[in-house]
Amino acid sequence: MASETEVDGFAPLRIARVVRETADAVSLVLDVPEHCARRFRYQAGQFLTLRVTVGGRDLRRCYSMSSAPVEDELRITVKRDPGGVVSNWINDTVVEGDEVHVGPPEGRFVLRGDLSGATEVVAFAGGSGITPIMSLARAAVDDPDRRVRVFYANRSRESVIFARPLDRLVAEHGERVLVHKHFDEDDGVVTPAAIEAFIEPAGDAHYYVCGPGPFMEAVEESLLAAGVKESRLHLERFTVAVPEPNAMDESSVTEDVVIELDRKKVVASYRRGDTLLQTARSAGLRAPASCETGSCGTCMARIVEGSARMLNNDALDDDEVDEGWVLTCQSLPTSRRVRMTYE
Template identity: 65%
Template sequence: MTDADGFTPLRIKRVVRETSDAVSLVLDVPGPSENRFHYQAGQFLTVRVDVDGSSHRRCYSMSSAPIEAELRITVKRDSAGVVSNWLNDSAAAGDELLAAPPEGRFVLTPGAPTDADLVAFAGGSGITPIMSLIRTALADSERRVQLFYANRSRESVIFSEALAKLATEHPGRLLLRHHFDDDGGVVTGSAIEAFVSESRGADCYVCGPAPFMDTVESALAAAGVPKSRVHLERFTVSAVPPGVTDDEPETASTEQVLIDLDRKTTTATYRRGETLLQTARMAGLRAPASCETGSCGTCMARVVAGTARMLNNDALDDDEVEEGWVLTCQSLPTSRTVHVVYD
């Protein structure tokens, strides 16, 4: 049932058209795989689909919450995208979708004080993990929740009714603010600062298109929110990373990569131009990975000896990089020997 790469077929139980360019897929997890598909609010699945004879992997966050009976992802069209359009146009009830188990670190901080508000900023499809987070926080704690939700227009709002219903069910605990670009332009930093100033000791969660995230991140810093309380989930890679080529000069001196995984150290021979993840795979290891674009953090490991350079990093923060963490899917070794430890 589950293939060698860890993908399990999940039957599409229902397709829900949310807006003209977004669709939710309710997925049935087969009984024997139920444990592998338990998830925390804010996590995502990796799906693998074949489109026109090519296989593609993409990450989609759960828009459902763990307290709900059904597991659901929600996919918004990317105008020129392969998989998002295919799922919007072709996914049908009864079909099977191959998915790898939930991953991700965009989750509620364990033991967050109940008097710290949760303040969420969502742009467009960024509402998917945020929906899961706020539904969970409202159900499992006494925390107040604020949601700033930006969209181009009223028609493009996903979960408009579900959010209004949540606000009614939790009077005084969910403050919902919609922003429509149509009404006066894109979100400004001052609107974000004003919104966060209405909260108490907030944990902030941010997900949306890159320019929206940049505006929110800067505004939260300007408002004095400590970085440790700002949680970011990036759906898109900030820049197309340069391809890894066989003649990548920096990797010329590397001969050996030591890899600690599952309490075992493996010595891998290094092939010029390969990433640490590719090296681990070539050595026959089942190293964790998901998006393979530097966005999700699933492949993170720590370089404890030697050096490596990341081609792209949209998942680790500066402190983690300082401590030696790397995204192995994006890392080229740059010293003769490199020792990598998976947690």
Template identity: 70%
Template structure:
């Protein structure tokens, strides 16, 4: 955001390469800790901000002298002819909390064009079921998918939506309205931890049971890491092909303890080619390739930093690297040497990467 003088210390970041100024035209308080922002896209960059259901925007702000980037999924659908993001307050989340506290009509957000691969796969049959699982704010990209499928196809949808409590369920009334309007196509099952504890594998298996055939449905999963892990394991156990299971992570993967100790040759040097310039960077154990590039003073491309969007991808031309998470690259791209630098740790004495 820009042009706002407040206690958060926001300053204007207009003019940043790749970012456009989007004005907030409407603020919708969804729950006590979540807000939706409807954004006006200037005509001169409207083509760049066309999006697919399930994608996200990267927002860039400066708070208290620190430049921060955060990714927020669109909760609107392209068929609505508007762009809306939804932001949930997060304990310790500087940007999400600041947006929840200060967002107002007329304020400008600086955002990069939509990205992300958590998008609809073209169904081979109109009867292919869309099976979606959302935990908490994970409903944000999911509701965009649901709205799009309802408006553009005749596919049936099953949605499992988990929240800690009823009052924390974002879009509860909107979802009820969609279910009432499409009773023959949309089935919603709500789960509240306050009633029966956290989601269990058996609850997921019971929800999937009516899906027939299980291997022709498309499965979309978004939410907190423990929730996603439980759902993914249950879905795969049910017989769903891995190629039909799609994940969207909101949190950055943490580097496991000792992950760099497996290599017999500690990394000593990382060579980075960016914008046709070559930099020899010293390596600090535990850092990703993206962190290494930043420590060398390079403005390497990045966006989500969770391994979901592919913005930071580079090709390893010498040595090797190990990806902690990959929800963006296809198998053939990995075989060609491409890695997500935000999720990649060097795994050889010398690593040479090229941003192309």
């Protein structure tokens, strides 16, 4: 049963502990009350959506869990980002006892069910991309037959998040855990040769990648070139896609959007450059949404007439896209009329 104080699916959670990880990264341990325990069960690698008010603005941001279910704790880690309104606000002002509004765990960057026996988890993290990787590693080592290998790239030693927890994982699990720390200040940016050398001993593994865009692209290209199957390559992107000029031009042909939600049909005039989610909100509809980065799938709807283009999609699989499903928070209409339905 949902808490009476929940609003739009966001529950008020108290911050039980604040942990300063580095000069520009902080972890928040969240106190989940008993009546919310079921809703906040999570898988390693998933994220939470926080809804906060900063400077009078209602903002939503997604942050990956750095804890794992085996730890019986719910913890997120937030790194300061130049120009990042919410991340900087969290690092500068949040203290133990504060309350934040949090959506339930979401995301598909999780351990795959076919991992068993000697199968390895091989992970590549860049900077704050270590957050979900740390969660995955902590969960993976709970299986005594599983090996975990982590390639962690940072600009300098001072920017390493979870330095001690990573060292503890190695100390506690011996040969089952390998952590390689790469520092740009010593060896330059990560090269394909360094990536290939790290994966060479790996056996029948699944590969997980999270970090800055250029880092992720380099790792993805190197893994595919080395013969890693796409089905065993899992990516988690933190960046939000923005409309390209040509995408804006495509959307300019749209005149209206027909939206079917909760047994209501609304015809909304289209404003150039808006996503389908923004169009629904402008029409006064309480359209479902959570992360608004194309990662969770909460806002998905099906296009039954016309067409739309997704700027980012980390939630829907190819079959769902073929059936007409889109993430409305990331979709720009590309036809004169679009009709979509929430089912």
